[in-house]
Amino acid sequence: MSVDTSAPATTSDTALRVADLTIAYQRKPVLWDVDLVVPAGVVAGIVGPNGAGKSTLIKAVLDLVPHASGLVEVFGKPYRKQRSLVGYVPQRESVDWDYPISALELVEMGLYRKIGWLKPVTRAYRSQALAALEEVGMADFANRQISRLSGGQQQRIFLARALVQDASVYFMDEPFAGVDAATEKAIMAILLRLRQRQKTVFVVHHDLETVREYFDYLIMLNMRVVAAGAVADVFTSDNLRRTYGGRLTLLDRAVDAIGGIRQ
Amino acid sequence: MIWTPLDTWIVAAAAIAGAACALSGSFLVLRKMSMMGDAISHAVLPGIAVAFILTASRASGALFIGAALVGILTAVLVQIIRQYGRVDHGASMGVVFTVLFAIGLILIEQAAGQVDIHPEHVLFGSVELVPLYTIRVLGANLPRGVVVVTIALVANLVVFAALFKEFRLATFDPELATTLGVNAKLMHYLLMTLVAITTVASFEVVGSILVVAMLVVPGATAHLLTRRLLPFLTVAVVVAIAAAVLGHLAAIGIPPLFGFEDTSTAGSMAVVLGGLFFVAFLFAPEHGVVAKAFARIGLRVSILTQDVLGLLARVTEGTASTSTPRTTTDTLREYRRSPFRRRRSGLQLGLTLLRLRGLVRRRDGRYALTGAGRDAAAGILRTHRLWERFFFDEAGVDLSELHHAADYLEHYTDADLQGALSEELLRPATDPRGRRIPE
Amino acid sequence: MNVERLLRTLLLSDYNTRVVVFGTVALGIAGGVIGVFLLLRRRALLADAVSHAALPGVAIAFLVLVALGQSGRNLPVLMIGALVSGLIGMGCVIVVNRYTRLSEDAALGIVLSVFFGFGVALLGIIQKMRGAAAAGLDSFIYGKTASMIRSDALLIGVVAVVVLIGTTLLFKELRLITFDPDFAAGDGWPVGTLDVTLMALVVIVTVIGLQSVGIILVIALLIIPPAAARFWTESLRLMAVISGLIGALGGYLGTAISGMAPRLPAGAVIVSVMGAAFTVSFLFGSERGLVRVLLDSLALRRRVLNQNLLRALYECEETGCTDSADGQIHYLSTARGWSAPQLRRWIRRATRQGLLTTGENGCWDFTDHGRREATRVTRNHRLWEIYLLEHADVAAAHVDQGADLIEHVLGDALVAELEDVLADRDALPASPHSLLPANEARTS
DSSP states (O other), X not given: OHHHHTHHHHHOSEEEEEEEEEEEETTEEEEEEEEEEEETTXXXXXXXXXXXXXXXXXXXXXTOSOOSEEXXXXXXXXXXXXXXXXXXXXXXXXSOTTSSOBHHHHHHGGGXXXXXXXXXXXXXXXXXXXXXXXXXXXXGGTTSBGGGSOHHHHHHHHHHHHHHHOOSEEEESSTTTTOOHHHHHHHHHHHHHHHHTTOEEEEEOOOGGGHHHHOSEEEEESSSEEEEEEHHHHOOHHHHHHHHOSTTHHHHHHHHHHHHHHO | OOOOHHHHHHHHHHHHHHHHHHHHHHHHHHTTOHHHHHHHHHHHHHHHHHHHHHHOOSSOHHHHHHHHHHHHHXXXXXXXXXXXXXXXXXXXXXXXXXXXXXXXXXXXXHHTTTSSOOHHHHHHOOGGGGGGSEEEEXXXXXXXXXXXXXXXHXXXXXXXXXXXHHHHHHHHOHHHHHHTTOOHHXXXXXXXXXHHHHHHHHHHHHHHHHHHHHHHHHHHHHHHHOOSHHHHHHHHHHHHHHHHHHHHHHHHHHHHHTTOOOOOHHHHHHHHHHHHHHHHHHHOTTXXXXXHHHHHHHHHHHHHHHHHHHHHHHHHHTTOOSSOOOBOHHHHHHSTTOTTTTOHHHHHHHHHHHHHTTSEEEETTEEEEOHHHHHHHHHHHHHHHHHHHHHHHHSOXXXXXXXXXXXXXXXXXXXXXXXXXXXXXXXXXXXXXXXBOOO | OOHHHXXXXXXXXXXXHHHHHHHHHHHHHHHHHHHHHHHHTTOHHHHHHHHHHHHHHHHHHHHXXXXXXXXXXXXXXXXXXXXXXXXXXXXXXXXXXXXXXXXXXXXXXXXXXXXXXXXXXXXXXHHTSSSOOOHHHHHHHHOOGGGOOHHHHHHHHHHHHHHHHHHHHTHHHHHHHHHOHHHXXXXXXXXXXXXXXXXXXXXXXXXXXXXXXXXTTHHHHHHHHHHHHTTTOSOHHHHHHHHHHHHHHHHHHXXXXXXXXXTOOHHHHHHHHHHHHHHHHHHHOTTTOHHHHHHHHHHHHHHHHHHHHHHHHHHHHHTTOOSOHHHHHHHHHHHHOOOHHHHHHHHHHHHHTTSEEEOTTSSEEEOHHHHHHHHHHHHHHHHHHHHHHHTHHHHGGGGGGTGGGGGGGOOHHHHHHHHHHTTTOOSSOOOSSOOOOHHHHHHO
8 A cells, every 4th residue: 555645745746845834923923934845755854943843834734723824845736635645743842741541552543644534443454553663663552551661662662653644744742762773773664664665754854973874864943944965965064054054143133122022 | 889887797797708718828829839729728628527416516616627638638649649649730720529429428428317418508608698697706796607707717827927938939940949958848838738728717608619700710710910939829818808798799689680689699690700700801901801902903003104114114225315215105105125015905004093193293294203213213224233233243044034024023123223233233334235324 | 447338339339329430430540541651742731731721711601691591500511611721721821831831831831820810810700690599610620420410421431432443443553643643644554544543532530520529629539540550561552451450449448438438529539549559559560560560689699699609619619729618608798798798698698599509618608500500601701701791892782671680581582692803712711811810819
């Protein structure tokens, strides 16, 4: 089934196009004027300092936060029409891990869209979910309640849930945050496999040291796109200084002023 | 409507109870624990019931002790269930107070035959009966209810006056408070005790459910009006007292207008409190809905006039000659990157407003800046070009995208920020395209 | 107290009792099942605000009925009034939340108390109205199951069936939005609509529960059973079933007990029974009950102690201090700082478990099983120590697995991984740090 859902990937080579995207929380801009054209089949890192709007960018693309303005296209069509091509891995802290649900049941959530309204999860789907758990090395933990897993294991089942979505474009919000070495390796392996399957993956990332190793495309963000392109081209000290440089405090002041006036 | 000395005592009792509740309730609101007030006020019911049954009287020290104990018990139970049972905070409050309330209700129903107590009085209060029971205090005959709530008010005043700094710290910066040796946990339980005592003292007046209104609404109203603690508490107390007066007036005044008899003062007080909150919600000077709407309109007007001024300055900049340069609306609209290409009426409105302010002149359908207008426009151009310089130098934004960003920010830049910007950029003379930055 | 009467109620021997019990049991089931999702969505207290906000609606509906010359005790109309004003209350909470800086907590408190106050003021008017029997309205505040008639019970039954069908059909969707609404939205599910559906079911259950349990206590039906059920299971499906059962039990027993004596308000008794069920679950729940949690942590502590003891004895043997029991005890207490009586107690326990045995010269020796266990434990410990020493940079990332207890809970997978990383190690590596020599322990 992976063949027909990923078919659009081959018909167009632009996976994501974002134009004029501006996001404001409480009318205070956190991201503005983002323009991006990202080719299909890359593993793209999104880096930038705290508060640079990395997660916001992902959430805006997925329509989870209201846009002040802007356009988001996936494979040449508006995002809303292409939802089925998109997979999402939220931040680990965004859910309640005390929730009464097992690892397997959590992974099954990635199949709900395929299963459709009101229908139960049948055995065929369950074995798909189990296969995904196997793929992330978590099959032994299928029936364990999710709070009884380590942070890294939790992250891996989140990834497994995204895998069963069988999307063409993935958005992952800090999958490497607070995980152990084994999980880091496992996630890396998954990213590689996704690239081999011609998927496009966006990963919000913190650790600059691993950028060259993990990604082939990079989006450097600090409230706006500082640079975007092949890692070899854009991962330069000049761009790093622009992204992380401390001399943007005046901009913060202006943004505060905007927030103050408009709230 | 007839006002008697009885009414005066009723209002006095309600006002004092309201003031006491407003004080401890303010801290509940500030600490985002309003529903804890709800939980405690429900949960003290069994404490009240047991004290009643044991002493067969409404006014006793036992009542206060029972209430304080149940208040602390509620807070402790909620904490235990939350911590050891890993139950969501709201739900653990819900479990504790409903069960305690249910037990209290059963006790009161069981005792109602023997003791002078009715659930309605506990739940809704009986402020109308306050003047009927008097005790002698310092040689004067005072209604007992008034004395009781006064004690609660004094207790609140004493505790908060003595520990004002500690409460302020524990409320606004609990982490700092801990490092400074203020025991946050102790403050928490002290507040819970105070809420319980205040609730019990007030239940005779407003009842154990409407006391929630007295606890939460004055503080919430104050929250819309101020952020500093002392004004906050003052506003809360004033709101509570106003609600007592207006509430009683409404209770005895409004129903007769519709051919009914008077109604519950406590209920009317809650309604008046809701009304006062609503007024603040709409008309609070900074955060009210109306003020925000006006601010938005004001902002749009100022953006519009600034855009027009900036445009006029740009259009006429190149044509600097001895005579005042003039231009038509058509030129303005067709100018490069004019924001008014498709907004003719916006341009007209802006020009009219600027003329009213004496910044723009019109003759023969052509517009020109006045002297004051030139100064104002220079300031806008300066800010705009400073921002362009900033984005180009510091943030590496492309030339083609400079205008957009600067255009947005220029409207939010005051003289201070403009100065800082200029300093930061070492007082540049030109923008990235080499145009002059006016002084 | 009247046991005969209790029995008669419990056995449903008369018609009225059957009606009331049917109604309260159906209510308990409906509240318990829908409450599970309310609880997991962390909206428990919103239901409290909604139920309090229903009072003015009931009073206004009553006044309208009287003004139209009808009897004020038309239950469906009163319930519609309650529904409308409950929904308005919910809307107010949302508006206050959206347009002010106040916390949700304060918004709930304001709406709850002001609406209730308005209701009380209206009731005050109604009570003094000539000729209008306001008696029926009391039951909305305190709850009165006795006044429940056949049509009321049927209505509750229908609502319960609707709730059961709705939650069964939407089980997967409700699970999705209560667990991870962001993922659900990203996946294209209409989270807002599903949220509204959930809250609508909650409001409906609240409103039909008002008459029997009362405004103040009705949220107990939605909160207590699911909170109690959570202690028994880690599965959502089972949680919903158990919650429904606890709700049913509360309704059944509560109604029965309240029939035993006069002046026992049924709503309060139902809630008390549920409270008792909660307490039992909190203490003895098979998954998360306090006793279970304490026992688990005790067991873990024992295992840790046991393993430490085995390792210490193993090291004792390595350094060659196995000449007498006293020598062993002395070595262990010097090396590990354990007191002699403590040690003897632990050793006795390990002996009972078949790990240790008394050897020829009176000192303790491992059984075969004990030796295997001791070797394994020591090996794990040393692998872990070496790993920490040699890979300190990566190892720091393992901290999320439980700090220093980690070596005692190493899974096979992790041990295999350690072996992988430390591939060139012997079957049992020497301790990376020096052990206390036996003769030194003797002289100190």
